[in-house]
Amino acid sequence: MDRSFHYLLMATQGLFQRQVMAELAGAGLTAGQPKVLDYLGLHDGSVQKDIALGCQIDPATLTGLLNRMEEKGLIQRRTEDGNRRSLHVYLTQLGWEKQREVRRTLDQLEQRVLSGLDEKQRAYLLEGLLRVCKELIDVEVLQ
Numbered sequence: 001m002d003r004s005f006h007y008l009l010m011a012t013q014g015l016f017q018r019q020v021m022a023e024l025a026g027a028g029l030t031a032g033q034p035k036v037l038d039y040l041g042l043h044d045g046s047v048q049k050d051i052a053l054g055c056q057i058d059p060a061t062l063t064g065l066l067n068r069m070e071e072k073g074l075i076q077r078r079t080e081d082g083n084r085r086s087l088h089v090y091l092t093q094l095g096w097e098k099q100r101e102v103r104r105t106l107d108q109l110e111q112r113v114l115s116g117l118d119e120k121q122r123a124y125l126l127e128g129l130l131r132v133c134k135e136l137i138d139v140e141v142l143q
Contacts, residue, residue: 009132016113023105027098028072032057032065037074037091037099038106045080045088074098 002008020034029037035055040046043054048066052059066089069075074095077087091099114122 016109019109020105023109024102027101029098029102030068032061033069033074033098034102034106036062036065036069037095037102040075040089040091040095041099041103045090047086047088049086051089069095 001011017031021029021031024034032055035057036051039051039054043050046054048059048062051057051066052062055062057065066075066077070077072094073092075089076092077089079086080088114125117125
């Protein structure tokens with residue numbers, strides 16, 4: 001296995017994502033939907049621009065994803081304060097049920113994956129990933 005940073009980061013993300021989708025196979029969710037449900041669980045009523053940023057999803061891709069989620073009855077989009085230009089996205093009752101299932105799955109998988117690390121190693125890993133994220137955000141903003 002390649003031990004370079006870029007390979008390990010991409011491989012880890014891909015493996016984790018595949019495992020999440022395998023665990024949620026019976027939930028009727030497609031790729032990208034668990035991430036949006038998880039985000040909305042913390043930020044219900046967000047505008048699409050904030051969801052795209054928070055989930056690191058291209059806005060055009062997110063529009064299609066939200067359309068499919070709305071068709072499945074997971075979300076609803078509403079205007080607020082008479083502003084027709086920005087739609088706020090809310091979880092429906094079914095959406096909240098799926099969000100809780102996603103959250104349980106993510107928590108269980110995280111616990112399983114990190115079980116081989118002690119508390120200090122976990123803290124270092126999370127701090128390192130946070131720093132990498134911040135650096136990448138800074139680089140993206142400068143471009």
